[in-house]
Amino acid sequence: MSTFENNTIVITGAAMGLGLAAAKVLAKKGANLVIVDYNEKALNEAQAELASLNENIKVLPVVADVSDEAQVKNYVDKAVEAFGTIDGFYNNAGIEGKQAPMVDYDIDVFKKVVDINLMGVYYGLKYVIPVMQKQGKGNIVNVASVGGIRGVLNQTPYVATKHAVAGMTKNAALEYGKDGIITNAIAPGAILTPMVAGAFKQVNPEDPAAAEKEYASRNPIRRLGKPDEVGELVAFLLSDVCTYVNGQIIAIDGGESNMY
Ligand code: NAD
Incomplete structure (x- = not known):
């Protein structure tokens, strides 16, 4: 029996890339899914694809821009209204920005x-954590980066914001x-x-x-990573067997971040 049966997972940036994977x-x-994205067309396509993978699950799409606090509150409310609980939260939506030297940015x-x-990651934490507190349980995965x-x-703002995500992760855990x-x-x-193809x-x-x-x-493994490799790690971190890894920033990069 799957550890995700009757679980509800909320995923932001779910229309493509790492969120969709x-x-x-x-x-x-076997998880029920609340998929959130600001690209409505891609989100609806994702919903159809996900629903076709497992006839026993429900997939609820909610269009939202995660940088807007009211829209974040709305996707959390919609998830609770539809499913009653949020067992896992994949706080994933993010952008790279344009590449430029720091002073010219x-x-x-x-x-x-x-x-x-x-702010999008923070708003997600602000509204999901109280739901999980009421339940007395829940797993959250934020998306930082080797950056x-x-x-x-x-990539100064990307690096600055991803360090901030790492910091917020440690504080939420504490x-x-x-x-x-x-x-x-x-x-x-x-x-x-x-996103990486664009980079x-x-x-x-x-x-x-x-x-x-x-x-x-x-890269030590001489290739880029695949989105489903990241998906498997996220599934572990959101599962009810992930009970004592807390506040960690887990690299998934073929070992590249260890190189000098
Ligand atoms: P992607 O561009 O392929 O997909 C991102 C998705 O998020 C898109 O569907 C987009 O519409 C959505 N999105 C972006 N801004 C949004 C907003 N304000 N509100 C709602 N939805 C929004 O990107 P990806 O590569 O899948 O990246 C996902 C996350 O992983 C990001 O946080 C990114 O920084 C991080 N990341 C990716 C890589 C990588 O190699 N792909 C590496 C490190 C970190």
Whole structure:
């Protein structure tokens, strides 16, 4: 019997990339899903695909921009209204921003990255944690990055906000572990999603495939990560067997972040 049967998992940024990949893994394992994204068309396509993977689950799409507090409160309310509980929360939505040296960085883009990557993750925690406190249980996975552990050239707001996600993860774990809430973050390296494909286009607009190849050659495993590899890790961290790993920032990067 699946550990996710009768569980409800809320996933932000679920229309594509790492959010959708984890949603597929969790759908197959029997979780009911609340999928949240601001791309309505892609979200509806994701809903149809996820529902087709397992006829025993329900998939509720909620259109929301995670940088808007009222819309975050709304997706949490909708989840509780529809399913009664939130057993797991994959606080995943995020953007990269434009790549540029620190002093040249466009301030409006900088603020947008902060609004989505930092405030969006915070609002999610602010509204999901009280629901889990009432239940006396719940697992949360925030999405940091290797850029939440180390610097990444030309990505100052991304790196700053992902370090902030790591910090909020540690604090949530410290403050709410006593309420039965387990909070961790993942720190993916380069995983081939639409976001990373876009980053390679910024690095080498004429030949993004060459940028990808060059990047992969520096990884100890000599390839990029796959979204479903991340999905499996997220499923473990959201499951009811993840009971004593708390407040950790877990790299999933082929070992690259250990390299000097
Ligand atoms: P992606 O761009 O492929 O998908 C992100 C999804 O989030 C999209 O469906 C998008 O519409 C949605 N989204 C973005 N901003 C939103 C907002 N304000 N409100 C609601 N939905 C929003 O990106 P991805 O690669 O799947 O990245 C997902 C998360 O993983 C991000 O937080 C990213 O920083 C992080 N991450 C990714 C990688 C990687 O290699 N792919 C590495 C480290 C961290």
